[in-house]
Structures are given as structure tokens and as C-alpha cells.
Amino acid sequence: MGSFGGAESFSIKRGKATNILALGKAFPKQLVMQDLLVDGYFRNTNCTDPDLKKKLTRLCKTTTVKTRYLVMCDEILENHPELARDGQPTLRQRLEISHEAVTEMAIEASRSCVKAWGRPFAAITHLVYVSSSEARFPSGDLHLARALRLNPDVSRVMLAFAGCSGGVAGLRVAKDIAENNPGSRVLLATSETTIVGFRPPNPHRPYDLVGAALFGDGAGAVVLGTDPILGTETPMFELSSAIQQYLPDTDKTIQGELTEEGISFLLGRELPLVIENHVEAFCKKLAMEGARGESHDVNYNDMFWAMHPGGPAILNKVESRLRLCPDKLNASRQALRDYGNASSNTIIYVLENIIEESRKKKESGESDCEWGLILAFGPGITFEGILARNLMV
Numbered sequence: 001m002g003s004f005g006g007a008e009s010f011s012i013k014r015g016k017a018t019n020i021l022a023l024g025k026a027f028p029k030q031l032v033m034q035d036l037l038v039d040g041y042f043r044n045t046n047c048t049d050p051d052l053k054k055k056l057t058r059l060c061k062t063t064t065v066k067t068r069y070l071v072m073c074d075e076i077l078e079n080h081p082e083l084a085r086d087g088q089p090t091l092r093q094r095l096e097i098s099h100e101a102v103t104e105m106a107i108e109a110s111r112s113c114v115k116a117w118g119r120p121f122a123a124i125t126h127l128v129y130v131s132s133s134e135a136r137f138p139s140g141d142l143h144l145a146r147a148l149r150l151n152p153d154v155s156r157v158m159l160a161f162a163g164c165s166g167g168v169a170g171l172r173v174a175k176d177i178a179e180n181n182p183g184s185r186v187l188l189a190t191s192e193t194t195i196v197g198f199r200p201p202n203p204h205r206p207y208d209l210v211g212a213a214l215f216g217d218g219a220g221a222v223v224l225g226t227d228p229i230l231g232t233e234t235p236m237f238e239l240s241s242a243i244q245q246y247l248p249d250t251d252k253t254i255q256g257e258l259t260e261e262g263i264s265f266l267l268g269r270e271l272p273l274v275i276e277n278h279v280e281a282f283c284k285k286l287a288m289e290g291a292r293g294e295s296h297d298v299n300y301n302d303m304f305w306a307m308h309p310g311g312p313a314i315l316n317k318v319e320s321r322l323r324l325c326p327d328k329l330n331a332s333r334q335a336l337r338d339y340g341n342a343s344s345n346t347i348i349y350v351l352e353n354i355i356e357e358s359r360k361k362k363e364s365g366e367s368d369c370e371w372g373l374i375l376a377f378g379p380g381i382t383f384e385g386i387l388a389r390n391l392m393v
């Protein structure tokens with residue numbers, strides 16, 4: 001029995017546990033340096049509004065993002081100048097570009113993940129595909145399965161429009177599948193691009209500037225399964241319990257609407273505060289999922305934290321509400337710095353950072369936290385959480 005929270009009696013229920021067996025990621029070609037973003041964006045959209053420019057410049061600093069990857073590039077704007085203008089019916093063009101890009105990134109992330117896993121694609125029995133960046137029949141899971149030449153009888157499912165919580169929702173669904181299908185190996189792929197919502201700056205849409213300063217594109221992949229074949233597979237995390245919860249009357253806090261002009265986002269300024277007000281109860285419930293029905297005080301600083309970095313304000317509020325030591329959200333802050341908020345993908349980048357941190361700590365003989373929480377918040381407001389064990393410590 002493992003334990004955490006500094007209390008020996010706080011032990012984990014042992015059941016059928018799913019292991020993360022490999023991780024992978026991929027990005028579009030366009031690497032954007034945050035310092036150069038404002039000039040490029042205003043030039044590309046022919047915007048000369050000095051106040052908007054100043055505001056975006058401020059936001060680019062406060063988001064803490066340094067680099068990220070974007071599908072949008074000069075070549076796309078040369079071919080589709082209408083994407084840089086307001087009021088144009090451009091949904092078809094945006095989706096065409098997005099569909100090709102998200103499938104390409106998901107293929108690359110999956111290949112890199114399966115290579116790291118060390119077994120063939122033929123051993124994949126299930127596919128979970130997550131994206132809020134596409135809308136088509138047949139859906140992206142089939143396009144990905146075909147491109148990867150997965151067996152035609154692979155069981156597929158797509159989670160669409162789960163936004164930032166999609167990556168953890170995908171882990172939860174993959175865990176359920178793995179635990180109910182002995183011997184299965186589940187490939188989870190996530191892929192997102194902001195091109196569907198790319199807009200010129202507009203004083204009536206201040207949240208678009210938050211998106212321009214914060215959001216990134218990319219893909220992620222994970223292979224999951226129970227009963228790892230030791231010697232062939234290397235389990236990295238054990239996913240113990242997963243829960244989901246939505247907060248009533250918060251459906252207007254993150255809104256995305258698909259219009260003729262693409263997806264239009266509305267981000268409520270209250271989001272960091274809403275998360276702060278509910279995170280403690282959610283984390284306690286999640287931690288208790290692993291307890292033997294007894295109530296204990298959890299010391300969150302004895303756990304590792306893999307939290308989706310929605311934005312720095314969200315990380316700061318969670319850190320202060322749970323009284324986390326400053327280094328606890330390092331993996332999330334680093335993912336945000338390197339890739340921006342890449343929606344459902346970002347949790348996969350955070351998990352990679354945690355593994356890298358563990359490797360370094362092991363090399364230097366430092367102790368590391370065995371148990372931890374994988375967390376994300378998305379539209380709804382929906383909280384997704386998984387109590388997990390780091391097997392690399």
C-alpha cells in the first residue's frame with residue numbers, strides 16, 4: 001500500500017490500475033517568439049490601433065509565455081487574406097486548414113509516442129481522440145486511425161469541444177477502457193489549433209487579445225494499459241482514481257460559438273476566481289477517492305502537481321488557495337512558458353516535465369513525491385482530476 005499526505009493511514013485503494021506507458025508530442029512548423037508576436041500580429045491584420053497594441057504588449061508579458069507554436073503563418077494569410085478581416089464568412093477555409101493540420105500533428109505525436117512505447121501500432125486496441133479544433137463527418141478519430149494504419153477493428157471514440165479539460169477527460173476515458181478490456185492498449189491523441197478562432201484585434205473583443213497572448217497549437221499522445229509487460233513496457237504513471245465535476249451556473253464563463261466567421265470565444269474575467277473558490281473541495285474529494293473511507297488532512301505539498309496551466313492567474317490562485325510551495329507548479333509553469341496554453345494537449349507536456357524533473361532528482365539523490373494530482377479546468381466550468389502515482393521516483 002502506498003501512502004501520501006504525511007499520514008501513514010492515508011492509504012490508496014488498490015484496484016485495476018491503468019498505467020501511462022509512453023508520452024509523445026508534436027507541433028506545427030511555425031515557432032513564435034513572444035517578443036516578436038505583437039508586431040507580426042498587428043502587421044498581418046493591418047491593425048494600427050495604438051491602445052490595442054499597448055494592451056497586447058502588456059498581456060504578452062503577464063501571460064509568462066516565451067515561445068509557442070502556431071499553425072497560422074504568413075503563407076496561409078497570403079493564400080487566405082480574408083482570415084485577417086472581420087465580418088468574412090470563412091468557416092469553411094478555417095476548417096479545411098484546421099482538419100489537415102490537427103490530423104498531421106496527431107499522427108506525428110502518435111508516432112513519436114508509439115516509438116517511445118516500443119511496441120507496434122498493431123498492438124493498439126482502442127483509440128481516444130480529443131480535439132476542439134475540428135467539426136466534420138467522419139470525425140477526426142477515423143482520419144487518424146486510417147493514417148496510422150490502425151487495425152480496422154480498433155474501437156474509436158472522439159471527445160469534441162471539451163476545451164482545456166479535454167486532455168484529462170481523455171485520460172479518464174482511456175483509463176475506463178483499459179480497465180474494462182483486459183490486455184487492451186489504448187492510444188490517446190490530442191490535437192488543437194487556434195486557427196479556427198484567429199481574428200484581427202478589435203476593441204469590442206478584449207478576450208481575443210488574451211487568446212492571442214496565451215494560446216498555442218500542438219498535439220500530444222499517450223499509450224495506456226493495465227498489467228504492463230515488464231522488460232518491454234516502462235510504466236511511468238499509475239492512474240488510480242478519476243473524477244469529473246461541473247460547477248452549476250458557470251456555463252457562460254468559458255463560451256465558444258461556431259459561427260460563419262469561425263469560433264468566437266468569450267472568456268469571463270471571473271474564471272481564475274471561480275476556480276480558486278472550488279479547487280480545494282475538488283482536490284480534497286479527489287484525494288479522498290484514494291483513502292480507505294477515512295477522512296484525513298491532506299498535505300498537498302507532499303504530492304506532485306500536474307495541473308493544466310490555463311493562465312498564470314489560475315496557477316497563482318490555486319497555488320495560494322492550497323498553500324502550495326512555489327516549486328509545486330513548476331511543471332505547469334514551464335509548459336506554459338514553452339508552448340502557451342495549448343488547450344487539451346498541455347497536460348501531456350506537463351506530465352513530460354514531471355518525468356524530466358523526477359529523472360533529474362533521482363540523479364542528484366533528491367527525494368520526490370510519489371503520489372500526486374493531474375488536474376484541468378474547462379468549459380462548464382468542468383473540473384477533471386486524476387489521483388496518480390509517479391512510478392519514476
Ligand SMILES: CC(C)(COP(=O)(O)OP(=O)(O)OC[C@H]1O[C@@H](n2cnc3c(N)ncnc32)[C@H](O)[C@@H]1OP(=O)(O)O)[C@@H](O)C(=O)NCCC(=O)NCCSC(=O)/C=C/c1ccc(O)cc1
Nearest residue numbers: 062192193194206207215267268269310311312313342343
Ligand atoms: C494572463 C491574464 C490574462 C492577465 O494577467 P493579469 O495579471 O490578470 O493582468 P491584468 O489583470 O493586468 O490583465 C491584463 C489585461 O487583460 C485584461 N483581461 C484579463 N482577463 C481578461 C478576460 N478574460 N477577457 C478580457 N480581458 C481580460 C484585463 O482587463 C487587463 O486589461 P487592461 O487593464 O486594459 O490592460 C490572467 O488574467 C490570466 O491568466 N487569466 C486566465 C486566462 C484564462 O481565462 N484562461 C483559460 C481559458 S482557456 C480557453 O478558454 C481556451 C484555450 C484554447 C487554447 C488553445 C487552443 O488551440 C484553443 C483553445
